[in-house]
Amino acid sequence: MSIQTLPLTTRSPISRRRKMKNRIATSVLVLCLLAALAPLAMIIGVVVRKGAPSFTLSFLTTTSISLSDRSGGWLHGLFGSLYMLGIATVIALPLGIAAALYLVEYRIERLTGPIRFFTDVMTGVPSIFVGLFIYATLVGALGFGTFVGALALALLMLPIIVRSSEEILRLVPDDLRRGAYALGARRWQTSMNVVLPAAGPGLITGSMLAIARALGETAPLILTAFGALQIVTHFQGQPQAALTLLIFTGARSPFEAAKAKAWAGALELMLLVLIITFIARLIARRGSRGSR
DSSP states (O other), rough: OOOOOOOOOOOHHHHHHHHHHHHHHHHHHHHHHHHHHHHHEEEEHHHHHGGGGGHHHHHHHOOOOOOOOOOSSHHHHHHHHHHHHHHHHHHHHHHHHHHHHHHHHHHHHHHHHHHHHHHHHHHEEEEEHHHHHIIIIIIIIOSHHHHHHHHHHHHHHHHHHHHHHHHHHSSSSSHHHHHHHHHHOHHHHHHHIIIIHHHHHHHHHHHHHHHHHTOOOOOHTTTTTTTTTSSOOSSSSBBBOOOHHHHHHHHHOOOHHHOOOOHHHHHHHHHHHHHHHHHHHHHHHHHHHHHH
16 A cells, blocks of 8 residues: 655645634734733823823922912822822731632631632722721721721732732642652741742732732722822821822813823823833842742
């Protein structure tokens, strides 16, 4: 029985069909990618086009109390946002990573089930409900201020940190854990000295999702931070400013100067998220190099 062979320069019909299917699938994926990026590109383009004229050095370094005056800036909003975000990160990041570590490493079914359930519920809760909760429980006793605003942001960050950190910790190979146990390490020593360093870059990247969401929140801050027209350094007891609150106020104002500043504030907020993301990626990359 003879076997028919084809020259190397001749493609079989099966090969041609496979290549055609591959081209079609690649074209469809590229179109889907472009369709997903198009709204993002349009949003960035509109924000840059309308915010760039008012995005000046004066806008970044001065404060203004007038909505009808184009001079002055929103330095107090930038300071307040970073102030509350820093406190919220200090509260939510250790708690979220510790909860995820508990879910992955200890796995006590009586507790992991309720923790995952409440985490999933909190992930889908509208942010205004978190603001109402803080307003009803703390604002009446403590008043508006930085701490209650940061606490509302921390509650929004916590479920995102828990879920993302849990998935990252699950990716750590079990061989690393077994090797640590074989050397006589206890579970907490393995978790702190082996698992967390191995998952460090992923944990940083996952935490950026929560930080970016908290930085762009407005609804809970209306009921907690309340807003201010100057730089406020008090930890609690005085209303605090935030970029998102100023953008919300400026966008609702009838004055063109306030709307122009709102676009500039949106551009500043977008650049701030970009800078924080870049710094986090840089830290994660250096951490991954150091762990090798």
